[in-house]
Each structure stands twice: as C-alpha cells, then as structure tokens.
Amino acid sequence: MADNGGVNDPAATDPAGLAAFRALLTDEGRALLAELHDHDPADELTLATRLRRSYAPELVSAALAQARLRQRAAVKFGADAARMFFTPNGVEQATRTSVAAYRAREFKGLGVRSLADLCCGIGGDAIALAREGIAVLAVDRDPLTCEVARANAEALGLAELIEVREADVAEIDTSSYDAVFVDPARRGGRGRIFDPEAYSPPLSWAIEAARKAPHAALKIAPGIPHEAVPDDVYAEWISDSGDVKEAVLWFGTRPGAFGATLLPAGASLWSARATMLPDPEPRPVGRFLYEPDGAVIRAHLVAEVAKAVGGGLIDPMIAYVTSDGLHSTPYATSYEITDQLPFNIKKLKALLREREVGILTVKKRGSAVEPEELRKKMKLRGRNSATVFLTRVAGAPTMLVGHPAPTG
Ligand SMILES: C[S@@+](CC[C@H](N)C(=O)[O-])C[C@H]1O[C@@H](n2cnc3c(N)ncnc32)[C@H](O)[C@@H]1O
Incomplete structure (x- = not known):
C-alpha cells in the first residue's frame, strides 16, 4: 500500500530501538524490569545511577523507559500492564x-x-x-x-x-x-x-x-x-x-x-x-435534569432518552433533557434541580453562600465560562455540596443549581 502521509512510517522504526527492545527480553533485561516494578519516577536519577553499577547503561535507559510506559499503560490495561511491553505510540x-x-x-x-x-x-x-x-x-x-x-x-x-x-x-x-x-x-x-x-x-x-x-x-x-x-x-x-x-x-x-x-x-x-425519533421538543425546566451519556449524544439518540423519561430539551440546541418525574435510565445521569437563575455570577455566589455550599461541581453545555475560574470566583465555604449547570434555557444564558438525584 502506498505510504500514507508518514502515518506510522515503517522507516521510522530505528534499528537501535529494535535492539534495545530485544535486550529487554533477555533474562538480564527481565531481571532489571522486575527491579523497576513500581518504581517512583521521582527517584529515577538515583535509581539509574545505582543500576548502572550492575547493568549496561543502554539497558538501564531502555528498562526505565519501558517501566514508565508500563505505568502509563495501567489506566488502559490494569494489572496486565506490569507484565506487558509497550512503545510510546503503542x-x-x-x-x-x-x-x-x-x-x-x-x-x-x-x-x-x-x-x-x-x-x-x-x-x-x-x-x-x-x-x-x-x-x-x-x-x-x-x-x-x-x-x-x-x-x-x-x-x-x-x-x-x-x-x-x-x-x-x-x-x-x-x-x-x-x-x-x-x-x-x-x-x-x-x-x-x-x-x-x-x-x-x-x-x-x-x-x-x-x-x-x-x-x-x-x-x-x-x-x-x-x-x-x-x-x-x-x-x-x-x-x-x-x-x-x-x-x-x-x-x-x-x-x-x-x-x-x-x-x-x-x-x-x-x-x-429509519425509525429514529425526531429531536425532542423544548420545554420549561422541570424538577429533574438528565445529562445523556456522550455516546448517546454522538449516536443522536437523545430523543430516545427523552421519551424514556417523559421529558423534553431545555433548549433546541442543548443536549440536556428535563422532566417533572424521576425515571431511572442507564443512558443519562439525573439531577434534581432546586434553582434556575439567569446567568449572573453575583447571584450564584449569594445563593451558594446562603446554602453553605463548600463543594461545587460545575457542568457546562453551551457556555464559554471556564468551570475552574467560576469555582474560584465563588469563594466556596460550607458543609454542603451542589452542582451548577452553565447552559442555555430557551436561548437565554442560564444557571441551573441542583444535586445528583437519589438513585434506587
Ligand atoms: C491504532 S494502532 C492499532 C492499535 C491496536 N488495535 C491495539 O489495540 O493495540 C494502528 C497500527 O496500524 C499500523 N499500520 C498502519 N498502516 C498500516 C498498514 N498499511 N499495514 C499494516 N499496519 C499498518 C501502525 O503501525 C499501528 O501500529
């Protein structure tokens, strides 16, 4: 097949890289890798100096790089990562x-x-x-x-x-x-x-x-x-x-x-x-807000979720569904909405202070505000937690305050 814009070009594999990898598969390489199991990257300099007394410097570098990749890979491969081998691209x-x-x-x-x-x-x-x-x-x-x-x-x-x-x-x-x-x-x-x-x-x-x-x-x-x-x-x-x-x-x-x-x-x-539902109708914000999972949104199945919870959209362009009832669905996370405010930082700050909110989860859809900046401006203090949605309701920038709906 013709080369494709240099995407993972085979010529990019450097023969020295192959030799370094093969060295890791020898008994000595495996023994070294075992020593690096659970190593702390912050101690690498000291560790490398110590290991170079017993192993060739190139082997130590290759093993340290592999040990780092294994740590990085643990989010994808769990416990298997410690036994597996990787390349950075891989x-x-x-x-x-x-x-x-x-x-x-x-x-x-x-x-x-x-x-x-x-x-x-x-x-x-x-x-x-x-x-x-x-x-x-x-x-x-x-x-x-x-x-x-x-x-x-x-x-x-x-x-x-x-x-x-x-x-x-x-x-x-x-x-x-x-x-x-x-x-x-x-x-x-x-x-x-x-x-x-x-x-x-x-x-x-x-x-x-x-x-x-x-x-x-x-x-x-x-x-x-x-x-x-x-x-x-x-x-x-x-x-x-x-x-x-x-x-x-x-x-x-x-x-x-x-x-x-x-x-x-x-x-x-x-x-x-052929049988996909048309976009759900917008409606006023009810007692519950449903945040459909990203996969549901990408598959254009928000209307199916809206139907399941008897709800509509808060805005024709925003994928938040609202309804008056609480319905359990695996396809969306549900929240109980306690307050609806026009977008106004001062009013939100006052409300959160009054409710003694010390932990705030900020969610946004259809708003340019940076959640971290908003959280800083709120100067949160208190024993309660809340969720705020920065969004649009029927075209107007709006803040919806609430908390995760009770489950089960
Ligand atoms: C996205 S990765 C595959 C990841 C793999 N599914 C996994 O879970 O580990 C794509 C791979 O395609 C290879 N590749 C790209 N073009 C290729 C081709 N024309 N023939 C064979 N392999 C190719 C690259 O070398 C790269 O390793």
Whole structure:
C-alpha cells in the first residue's frame, strides 16, 4: 500500500530501538524490569545511577523507559500492564481492555472463531480476542510494534492463539477468516488525523476489506460525522465511565442502525436510522435534569432518552433533557434541580453562600465560562455540596443549581 502521509512510517522504526527492545527480553533485561516494578519516577536519577553499577547503561535507559510506559499503560490495561511491553505510540493508540473485551465478546457472540486483526499495534484488541478463545492473525507493518505484540502474547500466555505477522495489511488474504477487524492509525507526525482518507490504511480501504468478510468491525474516531457512515453498517459509539472512547462500524449486524454502548455496565441503546425519533421538543425546566451519556449524544439518540423519561430539551440546541418525574435510565445521569437563575455570577455566589455550599461541581453545555475560574470566583465555604449547570434555557444564558438525584 502506498505510504500514507508518514502515518506510522515503517522507516521510522530505528534499528537501535529494535535492539534495545530485544535486550529487554533477555533474562538480564527481565531481571532489571522486575527491579523497576513500581518504581517512583521521582527517584529515577538515583535509581539509574545505582543500576548502572550492575547493568549496561543502554539497558538501564531502555528498562526505565519501558517501566514508565508500563505505568502509563495501567489506566488502559490494569494489572496486565506490569507484565506487558509497550512503545510510546503503542500505548497511545491501543484499545483499553474494557472496550477491547466488550468487542471481543460481541465477535464471539457472532460465532467468530478466527479473525484477522489488521493493524494490531501492540496487541490491545488481539489480546482480548484471544482471551475469548478466538484465533487471531495480528498484522502490523512496523517491525518493533510486531515484536512488542509478540512479547505481549507470550507474556499473557496467549501465544498459541495469536500469530503476529509483520506485513502491510494490503498484502493479507483474509478469505479463510471468520472475521476482520481494522483499527487504522489515526495519528501522524503532526498529531491526530481527522480526515478518514488520511488514516493508515485509509477508511475506504478498510471498508472494502470489511465487506469481503462474513463479519467485520472497523474502529474509527468518535467524531466521525454521521454523513460519512455507510448506509448499511451499524455505527456504535462506546463510552467507558462516561467518556466516549471510540466509534465502531460493524458490517453484517444491525445494518443501517446507530447505537451507543456504555461500559462498564454494557448497556446498549440503538435504533434503525429509519425509525429514529425526531429531536425532542423544548420545554420549561422541570424538577429533574438528565445529562445523556456522550455516546448517546454522538449516536443522536437523545430523543430516545427523552421519551424514556417523559421529558423534553431545555433548549433546541442543548443536549440536556428535563422532566417533572424521576425515571431511572442507564443512558443519562439525573439531577434534581432546586434553582434556575439567569446567568449572573453575583447571584450564584449569594445563593451558594446562603446554602453553605463548600463543594461545587460545575457542568457546562453551551457556555464559554471556564468551570475552574467560576469555582474560584465563588469563594466556596460550607458543609454542603451542589452542582451548577452553565447552559442555555430557551436561548437565554442560564444557571441551573441542583444535586445528583437519589438513585434506587
Ligand atoms: C491504532 S494502532 C492499532 C492499535 C491496536 N488495535 C491495539 O489495540 O493495540 C494502528 C497500527 O496500524 C499500523 N499500520 C498502519 N498502516 C498500516 C498498514 N498499511 N499495514 C499494516 N499496519 C499498518 C501502525 O503501525 C499501528 O501500529
């Protein structure tokens, strides 16, 4: 495949980097890495000086860099990170375990037993797929990344299920696999890439590869406009603990639908394009405010949430839903609203003082105010907590004060 704007250019892998990584896999390298388990980055200078008495300086530098990457990767891979290997790009681009495991279960549920992971990186997805018992051909064109993926498969006891192949994805014949998964590189030398045709491989290539397989999924940026989503796929936005992590295009399941999946609970809301509800009507602010999850908003399913809670929007352009009743939904966080004020810092300050609010959560949608600056200006003191929404109600800048609604 033609080189794509320098996105993860294979020539970028420096042979010295490969040699340094291989040194970490020797008994000596592993012993050194074990010594760095849980090291405190603040003590690195002293530590490095001590370690250089017993190990070669290049090995110490490589091990310290790897130990730092393991610490960074713990947010994505949890306890596994301490046994895994990474590259800086590899950590950045890898799918976190929660999302990869969810997707692997979906593939397994479709009856998939073998899968070609085209653009495997350090193996975030391949590992989760193998843990579901799926045999994975993991392909990446970057030599160091492939070595790291192999080391990860071995470190996690999955080497029998993961075959790592260093190749351009365009060279791979996927016809003997039950499924294809493509996670194109979306970062280049100059940062994040927004044009899907500038991904490596380009989105149009990935779509073509997906269409040839009985089952397929493509991971894409959550910001993909709905117009860019092919008509016959299921576009799923995935959030984890309230943060939108990615979008996935599924081929062969729920054709022509948009959906949102919220992890860790795994609740999924979806609708066929043809039957999606129109935008909810605006209405006056009621006793409760619902903040839909970001994945629900990206999937354009706010109207479905509004219907479920018997509510409407506070403003035609703002994705806050309001209703007079409290309804439990996994797709939105609910708040009880106690006060509605026109946007006025002094009035808010007076109200918070009167209510003895010492802890303030600031949320905003449709307001340019910086939450941290607002919090400073409030000079908070007191034993109570509150949430303030800086937003617009029927076009007017407004502050809504309240607190999380009781659950259960
Ligand atoms: C987003 S990362 C994959 C991350 C992976 N899913 C994970 O969870 O660890 C994309 C990878 O695609 C590889 N890549 C980009 N273009 C490629 C191509 N044409 N052939 C093979 N690999 C390619 C890059 O080297 C990079 O490692």
